[in-house]
Amino acid sequence: MNDVYLWSAILLVTLATLVTRSSLHLLGERLRLPASVESALRFAPACALAAIAASDLAYTQNVLDLSLDNARLIAGLGAAAIQLGTRSMAATIGGGMAIYWLLRWLA
Numbered sequence: 001m002n003d004v005y006l007w008s009a010i011l012l013v014t015l016a017t018l019v020t021r022s023s024l025h026l027l028g029e030r031l032r033l034p035a036s037v038e039s040a041l042r043f044a045p046a047c048a049l050a051a052i053a054a055s056d057l058a059y060t061q062n063v064l065d066l067s068l069d070n071a072r073l074i075a076g077l078g079a080a081a082i083q084l085g086t087r088s089m090a091a092t093i094g095g096g097m098a099i100y101w102l103l104r105w106l107a
Contacts, residue, residue, distance in 0.1 A: 071107065075100035 024031065033041075057076040058064060068074065079096025086092070 069107075071100055071103035074103055 053076070057073045058066060058070075060070055060072075066073065075096050078099040079092050082095040083089075083092040
């Protein structure tokens with residue numbers, strides 16, 4: 001790979017990032033998103049975080065593992081149940097970790 005190709009790639013990726021991230025700020029009031037799109041965008045960070053966490057719970061050594069032997073998946077489901085029941089973040093984290101440690105100790 002030569003230097004011209006490398007610096008061109010860096011410059012183009014930087015430019016693409018700058019344009020996509022600053023376009024809404026630069027256009028300001030001239031570009032209004034529909035209310036339905038704005039309300040849907042409020043859930044985007046939570047959806048991205050859930051997708052990352054779910055893939056980490058469901059995969060073991062890059063293989064999909066939905067069995068009862070997957071301690072992380074069972075602990076994650078237990079933590080979700082605790083969250084639905086208590087609405088407490090501390091109880092969710094503590095309970096999920098306790099379930100995970102118990103399952104790992106029993107295995």
